[in-house]
Amino acid sequence: MGRKSLKEPRQKEIIKAFYKVAKKEGLENASIAKTAESIGINPSLVMHYFKTREHLIYGLIEYILDKYLLIYKIPSEYAAHPRDTLLKVIDNIFSSKWNTLFDDSVSYSCYSLAFRNKIIKEKYKKLLDALRKRLEQLIVDCKSKGALVAEDPALTADIIFVLVDGAYYYLSLVDDKEEYQHKLLQYKKQALTHLNFVSSAQLRK
Amino acid sequence: MGRKSLKEPRQKEIIKAFYKVAKKEGLENASIAKTAESIGINPSLVMHYFKTREHLIYGLIEYILDKYLLIYKIPSEYAAHPRDTLLKVIDNIFSSKWNTLFDDSVSYSCYSLAFRNKIIKEKYKKLLDALRKRLEQLIVDCKSKGALVAEDPALTADIIFVLVDGAYYYLSLVDDKEEYQHKLLQYKKQALTHLNFVSSAQLRK
DNA sequence: ATTTATATTGAATGAACATTCAATTAATTT
DNA sequence: AAATTAATTGAATGTTCATTCAATATAAAT
Numbered sequence: 228m229g230r231k232s233l234k235e236p237r238q239k240e241i242i243k244a245f246y247k248v249a250k251k252e253g254l255e256n257a258s259i260a261k262t263a264e265s266i267g268i269n270p271s272l273v274m275h276y277f278k279t280r281e282h283l284i285y286g287l288i289e290y291i292l293d294k295y296l297l298i299y300k301i302p303s304e305y306a307a308h309p310r311d312t313l314l315k316v317i318d319n320i321f322s323s324k325w326n327t328l329f330d331d332s333v334s335y336s337c338y339s340l341a342f343r344n345k346i347i348k349e350k351y352k353k354l355l356d357a358l359r360k361r362l363e364q365l366i367v368d369c370k371s372k373g374a375l376v377a378e379d380p381a382l383t384a385d386i387i388f389v390l391v392d393g394a395y396y397y398l399s400l401v402d403d404k405e406e407y408q409h410k411l412l413q414y415k416k417q418a419l420t421h422l423n424f425v426s427s428a429q430l431r432k
Numbered sequence: 433m434g435r436k437s438l439k440e441p442r443q444k445e446i447i448k449a450f451y452k453v454a455k456k457e458g459l460e461n462a463s464i465a466k467t468a469e470s471i472g473i474n475p476s477l478v479m480h481y482f483k484t485r486e487h488l489i490y491g492l493i494e495y496i497l498d499k500y501l502l503i504y505k506i507p508s509e510y511a512a513h514p515r516d517t518l519l520k521v522i523d524n525i526f527s528s529k530w531n532t533l534f535d536d537s538v539s540y541s542c543y544s545l546a547f548r549n550k551i552i553k554e555k556y557k558k559l560l561d562a563l564r565k566r567l568e569q570l571i572v573d574c575k576s577k578g579a580l581v582a583e584d585p586a587l588t589a590d591i592i593f594v595l596v597d598g599a600y601y602y603l604s605l606v607d608d609k610e611e612y613q614h615k616l617l618q619y620k621k622q623a624l625t626h627l628n629f630v631s632s633a634q635l636r637k
Numbered sequence: 638a639t640t641t642a643t644a645t646t647g648a649a650t651g652a653a654c655a656t657t658c659a660a661t662t663a664a665t666t667t
Numbered sequence: 668a669a670a671t672t673a674a675t676t677g678a679a680t681g682t683t684c685a686t687t688c689a690a691t692a693t694a695a696a697t
Contacts, residue, residue, distance in 0.1 A: 228666035229672025237674085253548055255460040258654065269676050274656065332547030335540060341605060342537030343458050352605040385602075385615075386622060393598030397590075400546060400557040410590075417591060433696040434642025442644085463684065474646050479686065 238276050240266060242286040246333060249287070254336035259283070285346060288337055292354045294329040299361050309368035310375075313422070316365060320391055321415035331399050359384045366422070376423045387418050443481050445471060447491040451538060454492070459541035464488070490551060493542055497559045499534040504566050514573035515580075518627070521570060525596055526620035536604050564589045571627070581628045592623050 244266045249257035259280060263270040277283040298319040305311040319325065341348040363384035369375045377383050394414040401407045449471045454462035464485060468475040482488040503524040510516040524530065546553040568589035574580045582588050599619040606612045 228670080230664045230674065232673065234673090253545070259656090260654075270655085271657090271677075272675055275674075280655065330547075332544055335544035335547075338601075339537055339540035339544060340458070342535075342540075348605055348607070355602055355605065382618065385618075389595060389598035389602060389619060389622075391598065392601040393594035393596065396543075396597040396601065397560055397594060400553055400560065402553070413587065413590075414594065417594075433640080435644065435694045437643065439643090464686090465684075475685085476647075476687090477645055480644075485685065 234276065237272075238286060239290075241268075241273055241276060242283070242290050245283055246287055246290060246330075249333045249336070250330040254284075254333055281344070281346075284337065284340065285350060287333075288347065288350045288354065291329055291334055291337065292357060295354070295358060296361070297328055298325065298358075309365065309372050310424070313365045313369050313374075316362070317415065317418060317422070321394075321411055321418065325395070331395065355388070359388050362387060369424075373425065375425055383421060383423075386421055390414060390418050390421070439481065442477075443491060444495075446473075446478055446481060447488070447495050450488055451492055451495060451535075454538045454541070455535040459489075459538055486549070486551075489542060489545065490555060492538075493552065493555045493559065496534055496539055496542065497562060500559070500563060501566070502533055503530065503563075504570075514570065514577050515629070518570045518574050518579075521567070522620065522623060522627070526599075526616055526623065530600070536600065560593070564593050567592060574629075578630065580630055588626060588628075591626055595619060595623050595626070 241262065245257060245262045248261045248265055252261070259273045260270050262283075263273050273283070277286065299316060301312060301315045301319070305315045337347065338351055341351045359381075363380045366375070366377050366380040366383055370377050370380060391414075394411070398407060398410060398414075401410065446467065450462060450467045453466050453470055457466070464478045465475050467488075468478050478488070482491065504521060506517060506520045506524070510520045542552065543556055546556045564586070568585045571580070571582050571585040571588055575582050575585060596619075599616070603612060603615060603619075606615065
């Protein structure tokens with residue numbers, strides 16, 4: 228009996244609002260008051276659903292992960308063939324789609340908190356590992372079909388994401404659109420080289 | 433006439449203090465009051481030398497650059513041979529020396545500010561480019577001695593730093609010492625592979 | 638010793654902050 | 668309709684913050 232709980236949807240709503248404020252003004256300026264005001268609720272309500280501001284940030288990191296995992300969502304017409312799937316995912320990673328998933332500014336700010344907060348560190352590690360695991364699985368699928376050569380799929384996936392993270396670390400500072408596209412393509416080529424795809428000619432042998 | 437200016441040394445002293453506070457409590461918690469107190473001066477004095485807190489951060493970024501450039505300082509016994517120099521620098525980059533240069537937490541926090549502040553963005557871009565340029569020069573030196581094959585030294589240097597930045601992005605979240613060392617070695621090998629050194633056997637030909 | 642420029646202090650400002658607590662409102666069950 | 672449970676509000680707390688301004692102290696030059 229009693230009133231139905233609105234906990235889950237409310238929490239998600241608050242996290243989304245918190246993210247929006249952080250995106251606009253920076254995580255360090257994203258306050259509970261601003262968050263509450265942006266969705267027309269009382270600041271106390273935020274505190275009701277999140278013990279502290281830190282807990283709100285924990286929620287935000289889970290939200291980041293959900294968003295980033297969307298790079299693995301690809302149109303169903305690709306999904307039938309592992310090779311096409313993997314190539315499409317690489318396309319997603321090295322394209323403007325990456326930036327539409329989640330604001331890098333917020334992501335880096337959350338990341339920097341990991342250095343002084345164990346829980347955040349664990350959550351972020353989990354995030355990076357989740358992204359790697361999914362890519363590893365795609366590589367394994369390709370390998371089993373003979374579409375590529377990979378001695379150690381986990382390592383390959385890891386190196387690819389090292390490239391990705393390093394790439395956007397630099398690219399985020401590049402304003403010139405041409406330079407941006409040029410570099411992005413270079414980095415993508417690097418990643419593809421690493422993936423060691425078997426050429427169609429070789430496949431036919 | 434009038435009193436001698438203490439501007440430069442005082443500014444540097446304040447920046448160092450600011451860095452120390454940021455290292456300990458996080459950049460977002462590094463206040464002018466705490467910084468001033470840590471070196472026993474009045475907060476107003478900080479404001480006297482830095483118009484705003486932002487200007488203090490600008491100074492901090494220049495300080496970061498100075499520190500990071502120290503990876504290129506190597507013992508003189510290596511300096512005679514480009515190959516040894518480059519290898520030593522790679523050693524420096526992929527070793528615990530990297531972390532002693534500058535606190536990653538502070539660095540990432542500054543970096544994240546680039547997304548909402550053009551000046552910081554430019555300064556950080558300059559920082560990354562400076563690190564790349566120095567490495568490029570080392571590669572060019574090696575190339576001219578025939579110690580390695582590099583079609584495009586600038587690109588090679590860029591890719592190496594993409595690997596470095598991506599590597600530490602992940603490694604900063606790894607607590608397990610063994611895993612850390614293992615991964616670090618893997619990443620270092622990647623970097624060395626990219627450098628395309630000519631083997632001593634080939635050199636003798 | 639007076640002038641001059643800079644260093645340094647001290648007090649005050651108002652704004653924003655996270656968090657608390659008690660009170661009220663709204664929905665659901667018996 | 669009475670009881671119950673959760674949602675939501677409102678007011679208040681004390682702290683910290685960056686920044687300001689005027690006042691004072693100190694050193695160098697005339």
